[in-house]
Amino acid sequence: MLINIESLLLLCAGFFVIAVLYSAVGMGGGSSYLALLTLFVASFFAIRSIALVCNLIVVSGSTILYFKHGHARLKDFVPFIITSIPMAFLGASFRLKEEVFFIVLGASLIISSLFLVWQTSGAKWSEPTKEYPRYLSYVIGASIGFLSGLVGIGGGIFLAPILNHINWDKSVKIAALASFFILVNSISGIGGLLYSDTFELPWMETLILGVTVLVGGQLGIRLSLKKLSAKSIKRITAVLVFVVGVRVLLVNGLGLI
Template sequence: MQLTIESLIALSLCFFVIAVLYSSVGFGGGSSYLALLTLFFASFFVIRSVALVCNLVVVSGSTYLYYKKGHFDAKKFIPFVATSIPLAFLGASFRLKEYVFFIILGLALMTSALLLGTQSIREKNQKTRLTAKKYPIWVTYFLGAAIGFLSGLVGIGGGIFLAPILNHMRWDFSIKIAALASFFILVNSVSGIAGLVSNQMFVFPWKEGLILLAVVFIGGQIGIRLSLNKLSGRGIKLLTAILVFVVGLRVLLNNGLQVIDF
């Protein structure tokens, strides 16, 4: 399915804004890419493929800059991805019925929006800087596995789930969690793409896809640089959470349950 010029321009502008907003708080934007793509493409193979590749492009730049700035802690990050990589591959390998995929996607988007909104409200009410807590190593492996599987299943990197959970747990300081989320999204996106390719479910519309990749790359670079220059992300997180929730509800009701069209 090819897009009209008008549709491609509109989608590109939306992807650019999403890349700027999400990269500024350490995410790739996969959840919102998925939601928007459902409005333009009928095939959820295309939807999953494009969202994962765009995720990969955005967080590759973010991960590099976090590493360059000294926020990358391999010792603490690797346990998360040790279990998430194989589970993301497994999740991406499932051949879901289309309506099941959209139900899971809608619920995932709404859940991620609630987590992100809760995190932003928590930051507003937080009066003092919190001290990082230590958790048993099995908690790290479990979170990585669970979120990795969900990430592969619906075609997102999973950082939008992981970061709010870790902030709520006071796992580490916000900048370190953002760096982990970016790295987590990176490896899960690669694993998810590999899962799609190995099961012949990777369908990428090259003409539209390359334009979208260029757009999110530029947007992602702008967003991460704004973030590292101390731009507050609380308001951005709250606005993004509202938008993702609304779109997730639409995907659930219209594409998944098919009970309403709005």
Template sequence: MDTTTLIIISLLFVVISFLYSSVGFGGGSSYLAILSLFITDFNTIRTHALLCNIAVVSIGCVVAYLKGFLSLKKAIPYVIFSVPAALLGATFKLSERTFFIILGGALVLSAIALFLQVVRPVKPLTDTKKILIRSVPLGTGLGFLSGIVGIGGGIFLSPVLNLLNWEEAKNIAGIASFFILVNSIGGIAGLAISGSIMVAMPFTLWVVAAVIVGGFAGSLISMKLFNALLIKRLTAVLILIVGIKLLTEHF
């Protein structure tokens, strides 16, 4: 990869991580979308999207916890089985065509989910049994999909929790950050187990450093200066375009 392309990708990653971290996401779907425009090896794409996710949401989880937005008690039911599911999904050895079709479909679904988010009065779910019955299957399914395509899954979980109206927006952001972190770690572990992890220096250092800078700034600002819904819908436009492009190219 030439220096100009490397700089362009890094700058895009700074912006993406800044915007995503400001609303509680890692940016995995957009990293995948951007990388798919420049790189054809899907294991390299998955590896770097997951690494960037981990870097961004690690910062986001610490900030959310310190601000009181992240309750581990509420977050853990979603990740009990999502992590092994993400690890299992990441071990799947897919053909290039299959991967890009699944990725394209996942991006389109992500875009739709982001567009569907609305602000409504919250009806917190408090019954422990109901929480487990609903959150464990949801987390497991999203974890498996996340492992296959190489994202943390928060971009799916957050809209679903919003539509189900279970938590305040700031708490959903904290839960989604934790969900992304643990699933991304599970995904990386799965790639390592299957021998599919692909690190390419100095590219890896550039993109990880870029998202750390953007993620740190975005987490500190955390929805104070930006309209979260607007950011999510603008992001939805980007990943919808790339998702459709991938589907039309690989079907």
């Protein structure tokens, strides 16, 4: 096994909690999986691969649920998806040096945490939705898709705060788009890793973690966080992701500590 049993149990506990919390707000938890994996797994190829697979497992259930209840319409999502898929593939196919990867990952985690804080403090849910030029959807999809593939996340943690801030649509529809966006980008990212021969998956650990996030994700979807608001979850997550992002940047990336 790639990691010892004690570390694997700690990862399972962390992944389970992350899957429950993120799935309830339409996300997969990729950024937090990455954050935890950097504490226990040395190979950055394995880190990206495991995070993408677990991401894919969680958002598959969320996406099905959103479409089933009529919150998602494919034609509204196409402008974002059509550019994000190839760019996520391109980003994932880059063979980054290990220190460069950790610098990009650390910076991305820090930015992710700031986006989460921004979403909970600056969003004005009562404002009406606004119309925007279609090209903006292509630009947003391509930009976030590339970054997602590069570091091994689905991108919903970047997409949702931006769309909420500009009042693109109702929050439930944005959550549905974020879930679907994560799904297709995770698939595309895995394809990019396979293409560049950097898809490194320790099967035993991935199987155990995959089952863990599957159970956690389904539980989170069904609970819908009746006892803890989505805003509280995002703020707690923001603190965790920020702290680990700083650690990854300073220790793994820059080697300053």
